[in-house]
Amino acid sequence: MDLNGRQLSEGEVARLMLSESSLAHVQRVPAIIGRGQKLQCQRCGSQVLEALPNGQHYCASCVNLGRITDQDSLYRWPAQPMTQNGTLTWTGHLTPEQAQVSQALIESAMQRHDHLLWAVTGAGKTEMLFPVIAHALAANQRVVIASPRIDVILELAPRLQAAFAHLPIAVYYGDSGEQPESQLVLATTHQLLRFYQAFDLTIVDEVDAFPFAANPMLAFAVKQASKGAVIYLTATPSQELIKRVQTKTLAVSYLPRRFHGAPLPVPKIAFGRHFQRVPAKVRRVLLETVASGRQVLVFVPQVDWLPVIERLVAKLGLSVASVHAQDPERATKVQNFRHHVWQCLVTTTILERGVTIYRCGVIVLQADSALFSAAALIQMAGRAGRSADSPDDPVWFFASHYTRSLATATSQIALMNRRGQHALSTV
DSSP states (O other): OTTTTTTEEEEHHHHHHHHHHGGGEEHHHHHHEEOOOOOEEETTOOOOOOOOSSOOEEEETTTTGGOTTTTEEEEEEEOOOOOOOOOOOOOOOOHHHHHHHHHHHHHHHHOOOOEEEEEEEOOOOHHHHHHHHHHHHHOOEEEEEEEEEEEHHHHHHHHHHHHHTSOOOEEETOOOOOOOHHHEEEEEGGGGGSSSSSSSEEEEESSTSTTTTGGGGHHHHHHHEEEEEEEEEEESSOOOHHHHHHHSEEEEEEEOOTTTOOOOOOOOEOOOGGGGOOHHHEEEHHHHHTTTTTTTEEEEESGGGGGHHHHHHHHHOOEEEEEEETHHHHHHHHHHHOOOOOOOOEGGGGGGGSSOSSSSEETTTTTTOTOOOOHHHHHHHHHHHBTBBTTOOOEEEEEOOOOOHHHHHHHHHHHHHHHHHHHHHHH
């Protein structure tokens, strides 16, 4: 097992059956510190502690990683420099704008300054990361790319492995199992709670996504796992990040247009009711999109909609599947959709980001649902138009009412397009 820079509980250490001699140089700290009402978990930073019948307290916030109490310890392995073959094997080329951003990221990493990459969906954020990752690896530094979403990690893993073909890459998520010791790590942000001062460069993708944006524990995990610069990636930054930019505590690079230069598809809004029955207007859009040689992502607000919509779409003669967060075949279904096994994939917001499907239209049913924030709508719309040969994939928001989230999402997309056009005119 890779123990370089790891932070493990007593239970995890016991399961590994490590000898006392192997723990001689491992730092051992109390899992929970403080007294009385001021207890704090040292693994996740939470102060939400619950009492046990025996008088001990345990951390309720990170209990899904294994229960720790105020009588337990955490074991912290020191981070060691690593030298592996991290040569960049990617043979693609960055646009001048992308290259400028990439150089700015390298400079921030060298100076150990945090940096925000604020770029529209489909701007090529992953490719812009390759040079800064290669620079860190060449300096014998360790790099982690983390995201709140498993789907993002699973999407990135093969792309990173292809870009650094000679380097073993460790990929950590809930049930990923043992991973090779690696200079380059991909992980869900929850898994960073199992590292301590381990990474010289930390990259957090989709930093605005649930659950990261609403969970201080995950920000604590990023801070605790890092010992160098942190690069944040998003198309829709939080007010906190924007405030840090404004107060000059966070460097920023802004890329307002996609790598192929075409504008973001602007959603069309259609009003109606009873979208769970797939009304005639929705059926027409579905059939027209598929007839144009495209696939379709259909987003719905609730899991219980999935079988209903899937069955009705199948009655139209289209090949279709559905997927949600707890689906055991989630990864396989997304991969099959990418390989054109199905014409249509019905999904919840789990696929609103981090998934790239070329020549794919987007339909959002009940887009006025309170479950769809403006940021979520922007991300869902951003699944369309990602290829240079089909930049105008259709995006439809079907709603019963016009909401603030709908207005904000469409106006933000239009604003991004204006900024992108301005950037193009000044080149």
